[in-house]
Amino acid sequence: MTRLAPCPLSPAMDRDPAATPDPLADLPDHHGFAQRLSLALATGADTVAVLNVRIDGFRSIEILLGRDGADGFLHGLAARLAQVIGTRGMLARGSGASFLIRLDQSAKGTADLLAQDIRAALRHPIATCAGSAHATASIGIARAAPGRGDDRPVAETLIRQAAIAAVAARTAGGNRRVRHTPAMDAHLTRQSTIVQALRQGLGNGEFTLAFQPKFALPNDSDPDTEDAFRLIGTEALLRWCSPELGRVGPAEFIPIAEKTGMIGDIDDYVMRAFARQLGRWHAAGHTVPASINLSPHSFEDEAMASRLLGLLERERVAATAVTVEITETALLAMSRHTIANFERLKAAGVEISVDDFGTGYSSLGYLRNSTVSEIKIDRSLVLPLPCALSDQATPDVAGSEAILRAILTLGRALGLRVVAEGVETREQMTWLRREGCRTIQGFLAGRAVAPELFERLHLSHRPGSQPSQVA
Numbered sequence: 274m275t276r277l278a279p280c281p282l283s284p285a286m287d288r289d290p291a292a293t294p295d296p297l298a299d300l301p302d303h304h305g306f307a308q309r310l311s312l313a314l315a316t317g318a319d320t321v322a323v324l325n326v327r328i329d330g331f332r333s334i335e336i337l338l339g340r341d342g343a344d345g346f347l348h349g350l351a352a353r354l355a356q357v358i359g360t361r362g363m364l365a366r367g368s369g370a371s372f373l374i375r376l377d378q379s380a381k382g383t384a385d386l387l388a389q390d391i392r393a394a395l396r397h398p399i400a401t402c403a404g405s406a407h408a409t410a411s412i413g414i415a416r417a418a419p420g421r422g423d424d425r426p427v428a429e430t431l432i433r434q435a436a437i438a439a440v441a442a443r444t445a446g447g448n449r450r451v452r453h454t455p456a457m458d459a460h461l462t463r464q465s466t467i468v469q470a471l472r473q474g475l476g477n478g479e480f481t482l483a484f485q486p487k488f489a490l491p492n493d494s495d496p497d498t499e500d501a502f503r504l505i506g507t508e509a510l511l512r513w514c515s516p517e518l519g520r521v522g523p524a525e526f527i528p529i530a531e532k533t534g535m536i537g538d539i540d541d542y543v544m545r546a547f548a549r550q551l552g553r554w555h556a557a558g559h560t561v562p563a564s565i566n567l568s569p570h571s572f573e574d575e576a577m578a579s580r581l582l583g584l585l586e587r588e589r590v591a592a593t594a595v596t597v598e599i600t601e602t603a604l605l606a607m608s609r610h611t612i613a614n615f616e617r618l619k620a621a622g623v624e625i626s627v628d629d630f631g632t633g634y635s636s637l638g639y640l641r642n643s644t645v646s647e648i649k650i651d652r653s654l655v656l657p658l659p660c661a662l663s664d665q666a667t668p669d670v671a672g673s674e675a676i677l678r679a680i681l682t683l684g685r686a687l688g689l690r691v692v693a694e695g696v697e698t699r700e701q702m703t704w705l706r707r708e709g710c711r712t713i714q715g716f717l718a719g720r721a722v723a724p725e726l727f728e729r730l731h732l733s734h735r736p737g738s739q740p741s742q743v744a
């Protein structure tokens with residue numbers, strides 16, 4: 274028979290706080306754990322590893338079972354962990370929905386084996402008075418180095434390393450064990466530095482926009498213009514030069530900004546700078562169509578579309594000259610606000626482009642209903658195309674070619690503009706052109722440059738049809 278994990282009666286349960294420092298799970302808390310670990314390490318005891326067991330998606334368990342049910346769940350979980358650990362080590366509560374384990378050397382088996390046993394024990398649901406629930410865990414492992422004297426990490430370092438490894442396990446998708454490595458510390462330090470520098474950077478005007486040209490390829494029927502590209506648009510790409518960190522690429526800082534909630538301020542800056550620059554160009558007669566990248570998080574803000582449209586209007590930029598790029602994965606979780614923003618933009622004449630197409634889980638159904646005007650093939654698919662030196666069709670090349678052909682066919686069938694990103698070589702361009710791709714972006718045709726340089730290179734000598742040349 275399943276034993277129900279108790280739901281706590283009330284916060285003021287009659288317990289002796291000295292005997293049970295954490296009234297929830299009758300276990301030592303972080304502080305108690307650190308003290309005992311410290312003592313064990315100082316007296317040369319045989320601790321070999323610390324494990325941090327973080328419950329994945331605990332928030333959804335709280336929503337499912339309610340606050341009391343979730344507390345009961347943690348009781349049940351603690352009991353199950355204690356059973357699995359047995360005499361192998363010691364269990365304690367960590368912060369939030371996490372547990373700490375000290376694995377002793379005298380124990381049979383390794384930390385990996387213990388982690389494996391914990392994951393096996395979690396395969397069965399935990400019953401509480403509010404219902405039962407399943408959980409998976411991200412398990413971080415930090416190993417002590419017995420016998421290495423002074424090199425042996427102190428208790429807090431071991432606990433921290435196990436927590437860092439657990440975060441790495443969760444970032445990798447959860448439901449797995451990850452051992453701590455020194456590279457993780459470097460990564461985390463870099464991330465924390467970026468978080469701090471981002472906050473300052475926004476206030477200090479350290480961000481700028483660069484513009485990359487987007488070109489139409491000539492038709493096969495016109496061999497004389499083989500090298501001629503016709504500018505059909507530009508994409509605004511964010512650049513950050515921090516006095517402390519130097520140049521940091523958006524591929525590194527945008528995900529951090531998304532995780533820490535700073536993306537709203539960043540996208541806001543991008544919208545304002547984008548509208549201002551387009552306003553200047555349009556006023557000077559350069560009515561080049563332009564794309565802006567916005568994070569899926571910003572689409573969750575119900576006022577986003579109105580804000581962008583308001584900024585464009587203020588700068589006297591026609592909404593029809595603007596395309597908003599959003600990554601493919603954002604189409605998966607189409608919330609009410611995201612759909613409303615899409616529709617508002619579409620109604621005003623803004624085009625929607627699906628960025629990095631071919632790398633995420635696409636909601637192909639959404640491509641059908643005419644909200645999307647453009648798909649941009651991710652450059653990871655363009656990269657393996659054959660180059661002049663090696664003409665052999667390796668499996669990588671053959672696979673990419675098949676996917677590219679399928680995307681081009683899909684685009685044609687749905688009447689979408691298909692842009693190939695990251696085109697760096699003539700061979701890639703020739704292949705794409707032969708397969709019917711009409712629009713490219715990439716270093717071959719032009720890099721992202723500051724607006725003044727973009728104007729000089731691509732706009733000033735542009736009597737509408739004069740081609741740019743392959744560099």
Ligand code: C2E
Pocket residue numbers: 485509510511522523524527540543566567568598628629652694695696697714715716717721
């Ligand atoms: P994306 O929108 O797919 O942008 C294309 C990226 O590929 C840009 O990198 C561009 O510089 C790079 N690229 C273009 N042509 C080539 C090529 O031929 N070869 C190679 N190797 N790379 C090429 P970047 O500027 O580092 O941006 C990376 C990503 O960061 C962007 O991917 C976009 O998802 C995001 N991002 C950039 N600017 C913004 C922004 O203003 N707001 C938001 N939310 N995201 C942005």
Ligand code: MG
Pocket residue numbers: 508566598628
């Ligand atoms: Mg883009």
Ligand code: MG
Pocket residue numbers: 628629630649650651652694
């Ligand atoms: Mg892209």
